Amino acid sequence: MSSKSNRYIVLVEGKKIPVEVNRGVIQKIGNTRHEMALKRVDTDEYIVEIDGKQHSGEIIRLKQNKCIVSVNGNTYSFEITSEAAHRRTKKIKEKAANASLKLTAPLPGKIVEVLATPGQKVKKGEALLVLEAMKMQNEIQSPVNGIIKSLNVHVGASVMKEHILMDIEVE
Structure with a gap:
C-alpha cells in the first residue's frame, strides 16, 4: 500500500521552496529528489542524513509553523506551510494593508x-x-x-x- 505524498512550501526570506513529504520524510526539495533520514539524538538534537552525508542539527525554536534550526553550526530561519495556506495568509495581509x-x-x-x-x-x-x-x-x-x-x-x-x-x- 503506497502512502500519499503531501506538498508543502518552505518560506525562507520570502522565497518559496516546494517540498514533497511522504510518510513524514522529505522526498523532494525544489525539483530535486533526495534520500533523507532523520535520527533523534537528544530532545532537540538530530542527525540529518541527506544523500549519504550526515549533518548534526538542533531545533532552536519551533512555534506553530515557524522554525529556527542550527545545522552544522549555521542557523536557519524558515516557515513551513501549504501553498493554499500561504495564498490565504498573503490575501489576508493584503486586505489588512488596504484597510x-x-x-x-x-x-x-x-x-x-x-x-x-x-x-x-x-x-x-x-x-x-x-x-x-x-x-x-x-x-x-x-x-x-x-x-x-x-x-x-x-x-x-x-x-x-x-x-x-x-x-x-x-x-
Whole structure:
C-alpha cells in the first residue's frame, strides 16, 4: 500500500521552496529528489542524513509553523506551510494593508476647525482638525500616510471620546 505524498512550501526570506513529504520524510526539495533520514539524538538534537552525508542539527525554536534550526553550526530561519495556506495568509495581509483607519476623538469636545477634506492625501503628523476641549484647542493629527475616505464631523459638532472623526485609507 503506497502512502500519499503531501506538498508543502518552505518560506525562507520570502522565497518559496516546494517540498514533497511522504510518510513524514522529505522526498523532494525544489525539483530535486533526495534520500533523507532523520535520527533523534537528544530532545532537540538530530542527525540529518541527506544523500549519504550526515549533518548534526538542533531545533532552536519551533512555534506553530515557524522554525529556527542550527545545522552544522549555521542557523536557519524558515516557515513551513501549504501553498493554499500561504495564498490565504498573503490575501489576508493584503486586505489588512488596504484597510482604513478610523480616527477617533481622544477626548470629548467641540470641533472648531476642519483642515482636511474627503479625497485629500495626508501625511503622518499632518493636522486634520482642531478639537476644543476644556477651553484648550487640540490639533488632531494624522497617525498615518493615507487618503481621507470620509469625514464624519463638521465645524461646531460636539463629539464624545472615541467618536469616529474620519476614515483614512492607509497607504
